[in-house]
Amino acid sequence: MPFAIYSPSRRAFWLAGAALATLLCAPLAHAGSDYPNKPIKLVVPYPPGGPTDIVARVVAQKLSERLGQSMVIENRPGAGGNLGAEAVARSPADGYTLVVATTAHAINPSLFSKLGYSITKDLAPISQLTAGPLVIVATPSLAASNVKELIALAKTKSGGINYASSGNGQSTHLSAELFNAMAGVKMNHIPYKGSAPALTDVMSGQADVMFDTMLSAMPFVKGGKLKAIAVTSAQRSPSAPDIPTVAESDLPGFEAIAWNGLMAPAGTPREVIDRLNAELKKVLESPDVKQRFDAQGFAAQWNTPANFNSFVQSEVEKWAKVAKASGAKLD
Incomplete structure (x- = not known):
């Protein structure tokens, strides 16, 4: 009667194999238990x-x-x-x-x-x-200080108004396109590789306006290097309650959040x-x-x-x- 499968040597072989498999699988089964163990x-x-x-x-x-x-x-x-x-x-x-x-x-x-x-x-x-909301900021010399004046200027300024964004497809881009559509204007888009270089050009007057996050734009507003026109949220921002919303200014229903x-x-x-x-x-x-x-x-x-x-x-x-x-x- 065959009984080799139950021999001590065969049994030891299978037990050793099972133990090895357990050791190999242990790191996978507990891959996250010691997380993180490196940068x-x-x-x-x-x-x-x-x-x-x-x-x-x-x-x-x-x-x-x-x-x-x-x-x-x-x-x-x-x-x-x-x-x-x-x-x-x-x-x-x-x-x-x-x-x-x-x-x-x-x-x-x-x-x-x-x-x-x-x-x-x-x-x-x-x-x-x-x-948080975006804030529409402008170069200090721009002849518009609120949404109504910005829309009027966009409709009458020769060559139109140029708006900077932090890049194609960013909220700083599409929120301005939403503004264009709702206001019936066509501001010209100038995309940058990030908010920092875009804001630099708005401050210098190379671009007229920008829809940017308050996180990066407000320090320049407080420093007098940019002027704030409106915020894009439905309600005013608690951190800047004196800045009106786009919706309350001249475009009811406008809202864009980053x-x-x-x-x-x-x-x-x-x-x-x-x-x-x-x-x-x-x-x-x-x-x-x-x-x-x-x-x-x-x-x-x-x-x-x-x-x-x-x-x-x-x-x-x-x-x-x-x-x-x-x-x-x-x-």
């Missing part, structure tokens, strides 16, 4: 000095302290934020490469006919970081996503972070991965309608 790269798809970069550096510093690992900022600007986002979408889904997504990443699917990634399929939501959020490559382990989300909640609820963002017109905004996912989906749908109505298209 984390945070990709900012815009140049240094702009609003997204500012938010990223504040969050990275605080998150690094809580995680006990350094966070390395990598600025990868280009293609309206798409280059950096696509690079992260193609990175290993292990939680060590993250990206700061913005309103632009929800807009871009409606503007670019070909994208190398999908924000809803190739990136995993972790949490929103900030939300946001930032943290995302990882799709397929990142759930426990890694949850760890980052839990630590972000503490970071964004800390008084010093809230105070720093509030002072610049952004509200610290934490939410669950599920809620952030729903928010991103709704933003994609919202801006698709705006892009269609404005006729804006990029390639």
